Amino acid sequence: MSNVFSILRKELRSYFNSPIAYIAVLFFLVFTSVWLFYIQHFFAQNVADLRPYFAIMPLVFIILLPAITMRIWAEENKLGTVELLMTLPFRESEIVIGKFLGAFLLLVIMIVLTIPVPLTVLRTGHFEMGQIVGQYIGLLFLGASGISVGLFLSSVSTNQITAFILSIVVLLFLTLVNRINATADVSTGFAGFVNYLSLDYHFQSFIKGLIDTRDLFYYVIVTFVFLFMNTKVLVFRKWG
């Protein structure tokens, strides 16, 4: 456990010593607020519901999460520090979990920084607190799975830009894949399957404030599978 914390510490220090974390935080907060207040005209809508605010999150995450995760492995691969990391007395899984938690904690910080948005609008109407809590929980789970996807793709890249674009493409696909059901004529079985794959589909019930264990389970599985594959990438690398 101590090893995981060492990695986590180092990752967070790296984030906050470079401008990337600040830029990502700024982009996230400004964009989502502009979206809610200017594009969605939150006050003009006159509805005590933050759904539009959270509905845009999966799309924002498609850009935001790769920006957080792209450097995690790609930079180590490029600078050769991966050799250092892999020859320190860590288990592969400890490194992966430490790095994952580092990125996740950064995301948690960003999400915490959005709390002023609901706080400021709370007194303007009768919001359902339960719904907002559900929305935030969904956001954390959605973020965790997106980060594990980005982390895995970074581990197979030697270049941050490759990792960034690769992650955007994969997240874009995983998020929006259920939209083909709306445009193409597909069988219900296939439609169900496609829906099940989609990161966005599982987020819909959280937006309504419902915490469905099936959706939680899905996000946990996605997170676990990609972290597991990441560990395997490290082991396979040893065979050069």
Next chain:
Amino acid sequence: MIEVDHVGKRYGTFEAVRDVSFSVGGHEIVGLLGPNGAGKTTIMKILTCFHFPSAGSVSVNGFDIYGDPLSIKRSIGYLPENAPVYGDLTVLEYLDFISRVRYPGGGRTDPAVAKLRQERLEWSVAECGLGPMANRSISRLSKGYKQRTGLAQAILHDPAILILDEPTSGLDPNQIIEIRRLIKQLGREKTVILSTHILQEVEAVCERVLILNEGSIVAEGTTDEIGREMKGDDVYVLELKAGAAPDLESELGGIPGVTRVTQFERGGDGSRAAAHLSMKPGAENGEAIFDWAVGRGYKILSMNRERVSLEDIFTQLTTGEGRAHE
């Protein structure tokens, strides 16, 4: 301490190391010498459990590389090639990270570990002369300081085994002397394996050398042993007072055992005559030259015996000339 048994390593179709076997004992400084691409770095990657070999077996400190890589990693300090370091951390942050990995635990519950960690960190910073740079971001350091940061990382936990891949590359001459002194000092109580393509480094620091070429060991032993094994000639440099011996080449050729004489000028004003003599190895060679000079009434200004230099051997072994010798 380290046993390498018939190890081979392929990267795709490229055979980086083929059938290499050697062993290293405790408190020994061993140099891996070879031209670039000879397989030095690959061997180090295998010893540090970064890569698995494609063939053969390796044990380090009694642990098998497949069975217990974590124990091996704990007992090794490793400076990879080009000393990779985290640019976005400061020197202290970086070494703090390493010290937390090397000495896990600590904190409020265990102040002894935290204290030890702090001591070791300060020791390695001082030993590598990093004091003035401690709070600088590593990305802003010169190549030399980056190299030293990497070295500080490797020695921080006082490992039983140190593996250093080109530890002095990028350093200026003063720093090189400093680092070599440090390595020699560490070698008294540790096993050190260092790779280099600089011959003087091996002669200055190492007790034993493995010369590698194209993935195989082509010579092994102390520098003297290798020299003897190569049956190089004894080489003397002789300097005489001039005027006395106008034609050294033919006169010296008369001494028994002399195989080659090359005369050259010393001093430039014609006051001294000098020559390189190659002689078949023998204990009385020096005497024979002295007797020859006395017999003729020549005055010897200086006479030096040159060891067969590692440089000669190295060139022979790694450019194909040595092949016939194998």
